[in-house]
Amino acid sequence: MLDIKNLSVEFNDLNGRVKALTNINIHIEQGEIVGIVGESGSGKSVTALSILGLLDENAHISNGSIIYHDQNLLEMNVKDIQALRGKKIGMVFQEPMTALHPTMNIGQQLIEVIRQHKKVSKKEAYRLAIEALKDVHIHHPEKVAKQYPFELSGGMRQRVVIALAMSNPPELLIADEPTTALDVTIQSEILNLMKELNQKKSVSVLLITHDLGVVSQLCDRTIVMYAGQIVETGLTYDVLHFPKHPYTEALLNSLPDLKQQDQLLEAIPGEVPDLRYPPMGCPFHSRCKQAMTICREHDPKLDICEGNHYVACWLRRDEA
Amino acid sequence: MTPLVQINHINKIYGKRKAVIQAIKDISLPIYEGETLGLVGESGSGKSTLGKLLIGLEPPTSGDISYRNNLLWKKKRFMRPSPGEIQTVFQDPQSSLDPRMRVKQIILEPLNALPDQERKVKGSLERLHTLVKRVGLKIEHLERYPHEFSGGQRQRIAIARALVTEPSFIVLDEPTSALDVSVQAQVLNLLKELKQENQLTYLFISHNMSVIRYMCDRMAVMYKGEIVEIGETKSILNNPKHDYTKMLLSSMLKVN
Amino acid sequence: MINPQIASEATKKNIKTHPIWFKLKHNKMTLIGFLILFAMIVLALLAPVLTPYDPIKINVAEKFQGPSFRHLFGTDEVGRDILTRTLFGARLSLGVGLLVIIIAACFGIFIGAVSGYFGGIIDQIVMRIMDMLLAFPTLILAMALTASLGPSLHNAMIAIAIVEIPIYVRLARSETLVLREKLFVKSAAVFGIRPIPIILKHIIPNAVSPVIIQATLNVGNAILMIATLGFLGLGAQPPTPEWGSMISIGWKYLLDYWWYPTFPGIFLFLTSGALNLIGDGVRDILDPKSNR
Numbered sequence: 001m002l003d004i005k006n007l008s009v010e011f012n013d014l015n016g017r018v019k020a021l022t023n024i025n026i027h028i029e030q031g032e033i034v035g036i037v038g039e040s041g042s043g044k045s046v047t048a049l050s051i052l053g054l055l056d057e058n059a060h061i062s063n064g065s066i067i068y069h070d071q072n073l074l075e076m077n078v079k080d081i082q083a084l085r086g087k088k089i090g091m092v093f094q095e096p097m098t099a100l101h102p103t104m105n106i107g108q109q110l111i112e113v114i115r116q117h118k119k120v121s122k123k124e125a126y127r128l129a130i131e132a133l134k135d136v137h138i139h140h141p142e143k144v145a146k147q148y149p150f151e152l153s154g155g156m157r158q159r160v161v162i163a164l165a166m167s168n169p170p171e172l173l174i175a176d177e178p179t180t181a182l183d184v185t186i187q188s189e190i191l192n193l194m195k196e197l198n199q200k201k202s203v204s205v206l207l208i209t210h211d212l213g214v215v216s217q218l219c220d221r222t223i224v225m226y227a228g229q230i231v232e233t234g235l236t237y238d239v240l241h242f243p244k245h246p247y248t249e250a251l252l253n254s255l256p257d258l259k260q261q262d263q264l265l266e267a268i269p270g271e272v273p274d275l276r277y278p279p280m281g282c283p284f285h286s287r288c289k290q291a292m293t294i295c296r297e298h299d300p301k302l303d304i305c306e307g308n309h310y311v312a313c314w315l316r317r318d319e320a
Numbered sequence: 321m322t323p324l325v326q327i328n329h330i331n332k333i334y335g336k337r338k339a340v341i342q343a344i345k346d347i348s349l350p351i352y353e354g355e356t357l358g359l360v361g362e363s364g365s366g367k368s369t370l371g372k373l374l375i376g377l378e379p380p381t382s383g384d385i386s387y388r389n390n391l392l393w394k395k396k397r398f399m400r401p402s403p404g405e406i407q408t409v410f411q412d413p414q415s416s417l418d419p420r421m422r423v424k425q426i427i428l429e430p431l432n433a434l435p436d437q438e439r440k441v442k443g444s445l446e447r448l449h450t451l452v453k454r455v456g457l458k459i460e461h462l463e464r465y466p467h468e469f470s471g472g473q474r475q476r477i478a479i480a481r482a483l484v485t486e487p488s489f490i491v492l493d494e495p496t497s498a499l500d501v502s503v504q505a506q507v508l509n510l511l512k513e514l515k516q517e518n519q520l521t522y523l524f525i526s527h528n529m530s531v532i533r534y535m536c537d538r539m540a541v542m543y544k545g546e547i548v549e550i551g552e553t554k555s556i557l558n559n560p561k562h563d564y565t566k567m568l569l570s571s572m573l574k575v576n
Numbered sequence: 577m578i579n580p581q582i583a584s585e586a587t588k589k590n591i592k593t594h595p596i597w598f599k600l601k602h603n604k605m606t607l608i609g610f611l612i613l614f615a616m617i618v619l620a621l622l623a624p625v626l627t628p629y630d631p632i633k634i635n636v637a638e639k640f641q642g643p644s645f646r647h648l649f650g651t652d653e654v655g656r657d658i659l660t661r662t663l664f665g666a667r668l669s670l671g672v673g674l675l676v677i678i679i680a681a682c683f684g685i686f687i688g689a690v691s692g693y694f695g696g697i698i699d700q701i702v703m704r705i706m707d708m709l710l711a712f713p714t715l716i717l718a719m720a721l722t723a724s725l726g727p728s729l730h731n732a733m734i735a736i737a738i739v740e741i742p743i744y745v746r747l748a749r750s751e752t753l754v755l756r757e758k759l760f761v762k763s764a765a766v767f768g769i770r771p772i773p774i775i776l777k778h779i780i781p782n783a784v785s786p787v788i789i790q791a792t793l794n795v796g797n798a799i800l801m802i803a804t805l806g807f808l809g810l811g812a813q814p815p816t817p818e819w820g821s822m823i824s825i826g827w828k829y830l831l832d833y834w835w836y837p838t839f840p841g842i843f844l845f846l847t848s849g850a851l852n853l854i855g856d857g858v859r860d861i862l863d864p865k866s867n868r
Binding site (some may be wrong): 210211212213238264266267272 | 500501537572
């Protein structure tokens with residue numbers, strides 16, 4: 001359904017070019033939940049923004065295509081992209097306030113969306129709106145419908161955003177850190193709602209997060225990004241249990257989840273490379289324990305490892 | 321064993337008359353020398369407020385806190401133990417470092433509250449260099465400004481600043497919440513090692529159960545201004561008693 | 577291993593990045609502002625060397641002569657060379673304008689920072705006094721103050737400084753209210769640093785850029801106010817050369833002797849324009865974050 005091919009994005013700033021994305025390939029099928037994990041600066045949010053056509057003005061797409069149902073989004077005009085964003089591609093951001101109209105109450109916003117989508121009377125639309133709020137497990141839908149976004153807590157707002165998405169289901173929902181600003185107890189509820197949205201309305205979800213826990217709970221497939229490149233991708237279970245890329249492995253080991261108190265965490269030494277001056281070879285080599293000579297000189301391309309599991313690492317290559 | 325910090329029946333109420341929020345409801349707890357006490361809770365649970373009472377940023381509405389058997393608050397006045405004895409590292413490394421000061425000035429700043437004699441001893445260049453290297457920064461970083469550093473490095477600067485006075489007790493308010501996981505691991509390890517080397521006592525405030533689990537000997541669970549459960553970290557995690565603790569644990573996302 | 581070519585470019589960049597000069601080069605308008613101001617200062621300082629005439633001595637025989645090689649800017653109603661008077665006037669207007677604003681800004685930022693940082697009763701008292709000062713039209717207040725102190729350039733300067741202080745107090749106070757909540761200020765309090773050192777070390781350095789911007793924008797204003805007071809007989813007393821009073825007197829002759837108010841006017845315009853350009857750029861230069 002969505003097919004991103006060889007996407008490269010650069011940013012221009014005063015000091016020169018930042019290579020934000022290099023040769024990204026992502027493929028999303030109908031009804032799939034795909035997760036992109038990475039740390040800050042990995043390019044995961046840039047990927048989402050380029051699909052939505054929301055990149056900053058100083059961004060420059062130097063290569064590649066984003067094919068959505070036989071149409072290249074990168075060649076579409078602004079109006080069509082906007083129409084697509086409203087109807088076919090939905091979005092949920094970290095801060096739900098951005099997706100809500102500040103001076104319309106929740107009921108009005110839902111009614112507006114429902115009536116755009118279905119030809120129903122206002123009364124019927126209101127009934128559907130209340131239904132939609134019930135669907136996202138809001139206990140007093142009539143009361144919430146009369147409230148304004150600023151009166152709601154972060155968790156409630158995010159639920160409303162999902163209710164909006166549900167009442168006019170898009171084909172693809174792009175969720176950028178949808179639960180990062182929320183408390184843990186609410187986080188799992190929101191994730192469950194997204195799962196429901198996916199199953200009931202067969203919405204495909206592209207979830208962007210820094211949290212491996214979120215990915216493992218929700219996603220069918222996982223893409224691991226580092227320094228603007230995809231370093232590993234495969235079924236979530238495979239990636240998290242049998243990581244092939246040293247970065248994924250190190251990331252998993254740096255989580256405090258499984259370590260005992262008397263053990264030290266296996267931190268990844270150093271910092272993410274500065275993409276204004278991208279390193280030669282594999283972007284991870286300077287922090288990699290198993291780096292070889294070839295890693296410093298040649299960038300390993302993403303290649304099949306086994307089944308649906310792809311990895312960009314010389315350790316997994318016979319030629320190396 | 322007498323505790324290092326003893327908190328007795330503390331209440332904290334914000335606002336006046338109608339718009340009253342009780343941030344802390346009748347909390348009592350001891351913090352023992354050499355331990356890491358974790359304080360876990362969600363936003364609005366009052367965990368950060370409790371930290372502020374200990375470092376002198378907010379006075380309690382009622383109740384008392386003693387540090388080495390001396391009261392920390394007399395009426396609304398903070399009775400500072402010797403300066404630099406209690407230190408803090410905040411969550412947000414963006415705003416906790418003055419953008420107009422060089423790293424060297426930032427790290428040495430707490431010494432300005434010390435008597436001249438002590439300041440000279442603790443502020444020696446040699447000591448500063450050792451400290452900077454210990455927290456994983458380089459000597460040449462001392463002449464730079466905070467905006468030139470990543471979040472993790474800034475947090476290292478904040479940690480060096482907290483250590484420069486040789487404190488006994490550090491309040492860590494979500495010190496790694498704004499950091500990436502791989503960097504979080506570096507900082508957590510550093511904090512753990514520093515505690516060993518300098519015989520520190522930590523109050524570790526976090527919303528992240530797995531971080532608390534990794535860092536803390538004992539933990540307290542806060543919910544709506546109250547402590548609903550307190551005890552050894554291991555026993556609480558293996559056998560939570562309170563419903564809220566159970567809920568927190570069940571909503572933890574596990575990777576495997 | 578970093579790509580060697582890129583690495584060498586990076587080091588080149590670091591060498592180039594000499595902070596203030598680097599930023600100035602990227603900000604053409606500010607650079608122009610600084611150049612004009614610099615030129616003004618040089619002209620003012622070299623005034624006695626640049627012209628052979630006396631700025632004060634009357635020479636009625638040569639009154640109202642148009643611009644010529646003898647008198648580049650012409651002469652005024654008592655035959656004094658306008659170029660000479662304009663250059664000497666630059667000394668007075670620039671010097672007094674800058675001095676007044678520096679005094680007002682220094683007092684203002686300190687009062688504002690103290691008021692904002694402590695809050696409570698101190699803040700209440702300070703802000704009520706400032707409101708009182710702001711309630712009067714500035715010029716009228718300055719006139720009243722000068723008149724009561726006695727007409728002289730000194731007293732006019734004091735009056736204008738007092739009138740200008742509330743602007744800076746308000747600006748510094750509102751900045752302080754934001755800064756007070758910043759963690760680095762709170763941290764300093766946690767370390768046991770006393771309030772006044774916190775104000776001097778953290779609050780004022782971080783609140784200073786809007787104040788400096790405001791100040792550069794206000795110098796032109798102060799110069800005009802001194803001129804007005806001078807015109808009303810409350811400031812610089814004739815025959816002291818001063819742009820404002822030259823313009824005020826000269827505009828009456830504009831139709832017949834256009835050069836009389838025009839040249840001091842151009843100088844006044846250039847100066848306040850330059851100060852405005854500088855004001856806009858100063859923010860960038862003062863902000864360590866705008867290094868890139």
